[in-house]
Amino acid sequence: MKNICVLGVTGSIGTQTLEVLRREKDRFSLKAVSANTNHEAIILIINEFHPDFVAMMDEKSYYLVKNYCVGNNKNTKVLKGMEGLIYIATLPIVDIVVTSIVGMIGLRPTLAAIYAKKDIALANKETLVVGGELVMKAAKENGIKILPVDSEHGAVFQCLQGNDREKVDKIILTASGGPFRGKSLEELKNITKELALKHPKWNMGPKISIDSATLMNKGLEVIEAHWLFNVSYEDIEVVVHPQSVIHSMVQYIDGSVLAQLGSTDMKLPIQYALNFPERCNRVVDKINFHEINTLTFEKPDLKTFKCLRLAYEAGKMGGLMPTIMNAANEVSVELFLNNKIKFLQIGDIVEESMIKFVNSDKIDLDSILEMDFKVRQEINRIHL
Numbered sequence: 001m002k003n004i005c006v007l008g009v010t011g012s013i014g015t016q017t018l019e020v021l022r023r024e025k026d027r028f029s030l031k032a033v034s035a036n037t038n039h040e041a042i043i044l045i046i047n048e049f050h051p052d053f054v055a056m057m058d059e060k061s062y063y064l065v066k067n068y069c070v071g072n073n074k075n076t077k078v079l080k081g082m083e084g085l086i087y088i089a090t091l092p093i094v095d096i097v098v099t100s101i102v103g104m105i106g107l108r109p110t111l112a113a114i115y116a117k118k119d120i121a122l123a124n125k126e127t128l129v130v131g132g133e134l135v136m137k138a139a140k141e142n143g144i145k146i147l148p149v150d151s152e153h154g155a156v157f158q159c160l161q162g163n164d165r166e167k168v169d170k171i172i173l174t175a176s177g178g179p180f181r182g183k184s185l186e187e188l189k190n191i192t193k194e195l196a197l198k199h200p201k202w203n204m205g206p207k208i209s210i211d212s213a214t215l216m217n218k219g220l221e222v223i224e225a226h227w228l229f230n231v232s233y234e235d236i237e238v239v240v241h242p243q244s245v246i247h248s249m250v251q252y253i254d255g256s257v258l259a260q261l262g263s264t265d266m267k268l269p270i271q272y273a274l275n276f277p278e279r280c281n282r283v284v285d286k287i288n289f290h291e292i293n294t295l296t297f298e299k300p301d302l303k304t305f306k307c308l309r310l311a312y313e314a315g316k317m318g319g320l321m322p323t324i325m326n327a328a329n330e331v332s333v334e335l336f337l338n339n340k341i342k343f344l345q346i347g348d349i350v351e352e353s354m355i356k357f358v359n360s361d362k363i364d365l366d367s368i369l370e371m372d373f374k375v376r377q378e379i380n381r382i383h384l
């Protein structure tokens with residue numbers, strides 16, 4: 001039995017993790033969970049899974065959940081804020097921490113979990129984008145596994161099993177192209193958030209849905225792949241594959257390409273990460289090849305979707321540039337979702353920030369947090 005902590009349990013990945021745990025009750029026990037504000041969902045989870053600990057980031061929601069637990073004689077202990085998140089991510093009883101928080105706010109609890117020698121099932125890609133160097137170094141020093149949950153990285157991880165890493169020629173990340181594939185800049189000028197939130201293939205949280213529409217999501221994944229698999233940016237290629245049947249590929253030096261295919265359902269990479277290296281009974285639909293008919297591949301349009309280009313550039317520059325890029329993206333996605341800026345301004349603000357803020361090679365937790373704060377503050381000052 002493995003004991004699990006899920007950070008960000010109320011989100012898209014968090015709730016799909018719960019679905020996997022429901023199907024595999026004999027393998028996993030849910031010991032601790034966190035959320036930001038969604039107290040209603042947390043109360044349902046307390047009643048179903050009886051976790052030992054809950055951490056609520058938002059203070060008001062913490063009191064609501066605490067009040068419920070005291071009033072209903074629940075044994076679940078309720079904690080609050082970042083201290084609460086770090087506490088549950090480092091509990092001695094926990095074996096695996098699923099990081100399904102959205103945004104770089106996940107960096108501190110992820111690092112704390114690694115220092116406490118927990119394996120990480122990592123969905124929270126922003127953490128690797130800003131802190132890849134720190135996270136991978138800490139993982140190595142503490143002898144823990146970082147198991148990718150992102151479907152592309154889960155696919156690459158599977159294609160690497162049993163093969164010599166030295167013989168990898170390149171990693172090929174597939175991209176659906178998002179809801180606006182094939183559209184011109186002119187057509188993207190007046191895109192509404194409702195249209196941008198409608199992903200053609202995946203049902204995801206709002207931030208990653210907008211990132212998919214701008215192709216920033218693929219850019220974040222390029223940086224994530226660089227850190228997870230220790231591959232240079234020149235050897236990571238993005239291929240648009242609208243059917244989203246191939247989740248990603250690895251090309252070896254002899255020209256062989258290994259691909260992982262599956263239905264578009266995040267429960268598959270979640271299940272694989274939690275059970276690694278074992279394969280368990282299917283929790284997703286099988287692919288029906290007779291229904292698929294065609295698999296197509298295109299080059300990404302980096303002119304229209306400049307966020308992907310900017311992410312490659314930030315990754316190559318290194319230092320704090322990925323933090324600058326990520327902070328600018330997180331805050332401008334939020335501004336777009338609040339109808340404060342237009343869709344195309346997201347890429348413009350990211351680009352302007354990468355020019356305005358001075359990069360530094362000094363990467364430690366404090367300098368990442370400080371730069372993240374500075375970038376957010378400045379963008380909000382201008383646009384709020």
Ligand SMILES: NC(=O)c1ccc[n+]([C@@H]2O[C@H](COP(=O)([O-])OP(=O)(O)OC[C@H]3O[C@@H](n4cnc5c(N)ncnc54)[C@H](OP(=O)(O)O)[C@@H]3O)[C@@H](O)[C@H]2O)c1
Pocket residue numbers: 007008009010011012013014034035036037038039057099100101102103105123124125126149150151202203204205206207208266
């Ligand atoms: N969704 C997917 O299919 C998918 C696929 C691959 C990778 N990912 C990655 O997985 C991560 C989660 O994505 P998602 O789509 O599941 O996001 P989501 O649906 O928006 O869920 C985010 C979770 O994080 C919590 N949260 C939000 N802000 C927080 C804060 N400031 N402090 C603490 N907790 C906070 C939320 O709590 P509340 O509910 O209380 O707000 C919720 O539990 C992202 O990094 C994303 O890029 C997602």
